[in-house]
Amino acid sequence: MTGSTPARPRILFLSHSHAFGPFRVGSHHYARTLAQRGADVVHLSTPISLAHRATGRVSRPDDAAVPRGPRRDADGVTHIIPRTTLPRPYGPFRVANELRRHGIGPEFDAVLIDQPLLWDDTVRGLTPRLVYRPTDLYPDGVKAERQRLIVAAADGVIATSAEVLHGLGPLTVPALVLENGVDAARFAQPSPEVGPRPAVCVYVGALDGRFDWTQLATWARSNPEVRFAIAGPVAEPPVALADNVELLGPIVYDAVPALLHGARVGLLPLSDDPLNAGRSPMKLYEYLSAGLAVLSRATPVIRADEGAGVFTYGEGVDAGAALDRALRHPSPNAAGTQRASAESWHAKTDALERIVWSVPAR
Structure with a gap:
C-alpha cells in the first residue's frame, strides 16, 4: 500500500559523488533541499580506498579535503565518505555496518541509491522504501551486475532520462523520469x-x-x-x-x-x-x-x-x-x-517527494 509523508522523514542517499570536491550532483541538491524542509538526511558516497590513493586516482590534497567521519553541513545534511582498503564492490565494506560505526541508526523511511557500487546485502534491510535513481547507462561490467540486483530489490525507479530508464529493460515496479534541475x-x-x-x-x-x-x-x-x-x-x-x-x-x-x-x-x-x-x-x-x-x-x-x-x-x-x-x-x-x-531543484524535490512517498512500502 502507499503511505503519507512521515512528520520528519529519515532519508539516506547512497551516491556516486561526495560534496567536498569541485562538482555538485543531483543527490547533493536533493539532500540539501530535503534537509531544509526538515528531513533528517544522511548522504553516503562512494568510499575512497587505499587503492585509489596509492594509484593517484585520488590525490593527497583531494583526500585531505574530505572529512574523516560524519560531517553535518550548514543545511543539516550529514555527509559520510567511507575509507576502505579495497575499492567497491570488493572487500568487506557494508553500508549498514558503516552507519553503525559512526553511531547512525540504520533505519530510514526511504533510501535513494544512484551508485550501483554501493549495493550490498544490507541495503534492502535499511528501509521499507528503496528507490533506485539511475543517472547513467551501465551496459556491462560490475556496475551493470550490481544494477540488476538493485532493480530486482527496488520498490521504485526514478531515472534522470528516458534513455537511462529504457536501458534498465522491463520493470515490474513504478518507474518514471525526473531530469536534473538547477539552483x-x-x-x-x-x-x-x-x-x-x-x-x-x-x-x-x-x-x-x-x-x-x-x-x-x-x-x-x-x-x-x-x-x-x-x-x-x-x-x-x-x-x-x-x-x-x-x-x-x-x-x-x-x-x-x-x-x-x-x-x-x-x-x-x-x-x-x-x-x-x-x-x-x-x-x-x-x-x-x-x-x-x-x-x-x-x-x-x-x-x-x-x-x-x-x-x-x-x-x-x-x-x-x-x-x-x-x-x-x-x-x-x-x-x-x-x-x-522552471527547472529549479525545489520543483524537482516536490516531484521527488510525491514519487517516493507514493511508492508501495514493504
Missing part, C-alpha cells in the same frame, strides 16, 4: 547587464572520455577571435590546442557562477561515447540560468531550442555553423534564463 538563484547574474558579453565560450565539468577534445580544437582553430575557457581536472589534453584555449583546471563550486557570467556561450562538447546518450547534464540549465546560450552535441536527451538559446550539432547540423548561431544569439540570454527558472 537558479545561485547562477543568476546578481545585477542587470548592459550590452552583450564578450566572445567567450566556457565549459565546466569532467574532462574524461565523454568530452570531445577534437571538436573543441576544431572550434578554436576556426574562431581565433573567440576565447575558450575550459574548467575541470585534466593532466594533459590528448590533442594540440590553439592559443585561444585556456585550461583553467578545477574550479571550486562557489566560483563557477562568476566564471559563467563572463562568457557568452556554454559548451557541452559531448563525445561519441555511447554513455552520453542518457546524460541529463545539470550544466545545461546552469548555463541558461547564468545567461549563456548553450551549444551541445544533439542527444536523445538534449534537443535544440534556439528560441531559448539552446543550439545543437550533429544529426545533419554542422558544429561550426551551430557555434556561429550560438555566438550571435542575444546576450545575455534572457529567454534561456526564463526557461531554466
Whole structure:
C-alpha cells in the first residue's frame, strides 16, 4: 500500500559523488533541499580506498579535503565518505555496518541509491522504501551486475532520462523520469547587464572520455577571435590546442557562477561515447540560468531550442555553423534564463517527494 509523508522523514542517499570536491550532483541538491524542509538526511558516497590513493586516482590534497567521519553541513545534511582498503564492490565494506560505526541508526523511511557500487546485502534491510535513481547507462561490467540486483530489490525507479530508464529493460515496479534541475538563484547574474558579453565560450565539468577534445580544437582553430575557457581536472589534453584555449583546471563550486557570467556561450562538447546518450547534464540549465546560450552535441536527451538559446550539432547540423548561431544569439540570454527558472531543484524535490512517498512500502 502507499503511505503519507512521515512528520520528519529519515532519508539516506547512497551516491556516486561526495560534496567536498569541485562538482555538485543531483543527490547533493536533493539532500540539501530535503534537509531544509526538515528531513533528517544522511548522504553516503562512494568510499575512497587505499587503492585509489596509492594509484593517484585520488590525490593527497583531494583526500585531505574530505572529512574523516560524519560531517553535518550548514543545511543539516550529514555527509559520510567511507575509507576502505579495497575499492567497491570488493572487500568487506557494508553500508549498514558503516552507519553503525559512526553511531547512525540504520533505519530510514526511504533510501535513494544512484551508485550501483554501493549495493550490498544490507541495503534492502535499511528501509521499507528503496528507490533506485539511475543517472547513467551501465551496459556491462560490475556496475551493470550490481544494477540488476538493485532493480530486482527496488520498490521504485526514478531515472534522470528516458534513455537511462529504457536501458534498465522491463520493470515490474513504478518507474518514471525526473531530469536534473538547477539552483537558479545561485547562477543568476546578481545585477542587470548592459550590452552583450564578450566572445567567450566556457565549459565546466569532467574532462574524461565523454568530452570531445577534437571538436573543441576544431572550434578554436576556426574562431581565433573567440576565447575558450575550459574548467575541470585534466593532466594533459590528448590533442594540440590553439592559443585561444585556456585550461583553467578545477574550479571550486562557489566560483563557477562568476566564471559563467563572463562568457557568452556554454559548451557541452559531448563525445561519441555511447554513455552520453542518457546524460541529463545539470550544466545545461546552469548555463541558461547564468545567461549563456548553450551549444551541445544533439542527444536523445538534449534537443535544440534556439528560441531559448539552446543550439545543437550533429544529426545533419554542422558544429561550426551551430557555434556561429550560438555566438550571435542575444546576450545575455534572457529567454534561456526564463526557461531554466522552471527547472529549479525545489520543483524537482516536490516531484521527488510525491514519487517516493507514493511508492508501495514493504
